[in-house]
Amino acid sequence: MKVSIITAVRNGALAIPVTLASVATQSYANIEHIVVDGASSDDTVAVVRREGPHVETLVSEPDSGVYDAFNKGLRVATGQIIAFLNAGDEYMHSAVIGTVMAAFADPALDAVFGDVNIVPDDGGRGAIRHYRAHAFQPTRFADGYMPPHPALFVRRRAIEVVGEYDTSYQIAGDFEWCVRLFVGARARFVHLPMVLTRMPRGGLSNQGLRSAWIITREMRRACKAHGVLTSFPRLLTRLPRKAFEFKQRAGDAS
DSSP states (O other), X not given: OXXXXXXXXXXXXXXXXXXXXXXXXXXXXXXXXXXXXXXXXXXXXXXXXXXXXXOSEEEESOOSSHHHHHHHHHHHOOOSEEEEOOTTOEESSTTHHHHHHHHTTSTTOSEEEEEEEEEOTTSOOSOSEEEOOTTOOGGGGGGTOOOOGGXXXXXXXXXXXXXXXXXXXXXXXXXXXXXXXXXXXXXXXXXXXXEEEEEESOSTTOSOHHHHHHHHHHHHHHHHHTTOOOOHHHHHTHHHHHHHHHHHHHHHHO
């Protein structure tokens, strides 16, 4: 089966080389790498052309945000399995895609996901947080708990049922899409008990109190839209859990 990996980027000339190299060095042979650039004003496109000879499709044009970029990638993807790996993210080793595809040998599965290590923004590779997904069940969306998007692989047939990302969301568009996938479409899934992806700490959901408020509000909106009973206090319980993961990982490293 072909795997389509969609990379969204804007002004990521310094971040995207590690992502390009990570995909290029995967031992699994049938990979389609799609890069969707939001009309970067830096050298992103030149870097992709220079360091990503394996990239099959490069789209560079203005967009309305990361979820618009994801949708553009979905429209051109031809793989039976779809994944998203943003600029700066990388797979933990060269056998990640092969390991995931071995799990998809079970034709009943719609989705496969693993864990993510979050690393400092300054280029350090030591994990400061281990995003564990072993306890995920669709009922946990009410707690703001979802599979980590950079370590999520989805079969095309499920995406055709779920549809595109809702671009009206600022930060929680991946959360809302996953609610549709696992609650609405009842996707059958398996968690691989291993870290599949490494990603920098920065991102839309890690921009301080304002982003925490926006994402919580949008999570509640997504849950309400899809019949998941929750509340602001319940969704806020994810923040101490997230802080504990940072603290625990720091303790492991000390």
